[in-house]
Amino acid sequence: MSKSLVRAIQVLDCFLEQPVMTINELAERANMPKTTVFRLAGGLEEAGLLIKDRKTSHDVTYRMSLKFLTYGKHVSEQLEYNKIALRYMKELNEEIDELIHVTIMEGNEAVYVETVNSSKPVRLVVKVGARAPLYAGSAPKLLLSSMTDEELDVYLNEVELKKRSLNTLTDKEKIKEEVEKIRKRGYSISYSENFEATVGMSYPIYNYDGKMVAAIGISIPDIDHTKEREEFLLDKLEKTAWKIWEELGYTD
Structure with a gap:
């Protein structure tokens, strides 16, 4: 500094x-x-x-x-949704026993700010504070989808796209196509994009005025993945996201 x-x-x-x-x-x-x-x-x-x-x-x-009031408001909101989300993350974890995480966007990266781990012998562990590029993984891609098209173009021109895992997207046009899919369906899925042999799924966390402030996600080993399991977990995750939205005042 x-x-x-x-x-x-x-x-x-x-x-x-x-x-x-x-x-x-x-x-x-x-x-x-x-x-x-x-x-x-x-x-x-x-x-x-x-x-x-x-x-x-x-x-x-x-x-x-008074600009400091704006900064304080954003910090306050972040603490608020972390506290609210953690309660529901623990409830969901007790029900499905999978890794649950909350991720925020900081600059050109996604940062894992809250995690609740699985107790299974074979499981994915992500530490609080871990970072990932916004183009790799379900939660990072979801956060990326909150950008405007102009912001997305700037990001893709600035960042160096590197393979992190088997299916990491490194083609700009394919990333744009994926972002558009996420926007339309309202959630994100990844298959071995940020971590090898894992499947991730994430829903947005919206604040009271509809702004995406974070992503809540589930990550599982791919050996536990089936289409039926994926649909089951997506349903549970969506219901959990709705509970968080409602507490934060978002009801659209």
């Missing part, structure tokens, strides 16, 4: 102790040279993180902008 970024964060931290300050007060509290604080405050103002109030040429103060 660059020194300028660290110092900018230190400047922002000062406002947690005193909400409104002049440059002199901010420099003293941050223990930095006034010229440095002035430069950092200007950059934070330009980014929309600080508001400058000018009463006179000699009476200028700074305060945090």
Whole structure:
């Protein structure tokens, strides 16, 4: 992390102790040279993180902008759906004894933020914090489908498409076709795309205004897979997703 970024964060931290300050007060509290604080405050103002109030040429103060409310809202929502989802994940796990996971999109990757493991001798284990590219696996592909067509094109032009497993999609047009299929049916399935010898299926988690904030999925070893088992698990997963949607206020 660059020194300028660290110092900018230190400047922002000062406002947690005193909400409104002049440059002199901010420099003293941050223990930095006034010229440095002035430069950092200007950059934070330009980014929309600080508001400058000018009463006179000699009476200028700074305060945090309401943009932080937006950041806080997103963090709050993430904590909310994690907490709600985990309860239903455990219920589903008790019923089917398979790996259940919740995945979010962070940048150009999918991140597994919650998992409930199977107790079966042969099972897939995914650690919280594990990452995957958005083009490989049921949950990552589902998150990818939430992008607009323009965002998808940008992503596919930026990312290096690599084989992670037997059936990983690495052709841009085939990925676009898969995304369109997911959008139409409302869920995602993968067969040995991110992990070898596994089958994954995922449904979206929507918040109150219909935005996809995460994906909830089931992953099983392919030796346990049959078409009947797949349909059974998809039905159970859809019902679980609906319970989470309803608690988050999404009822469409």
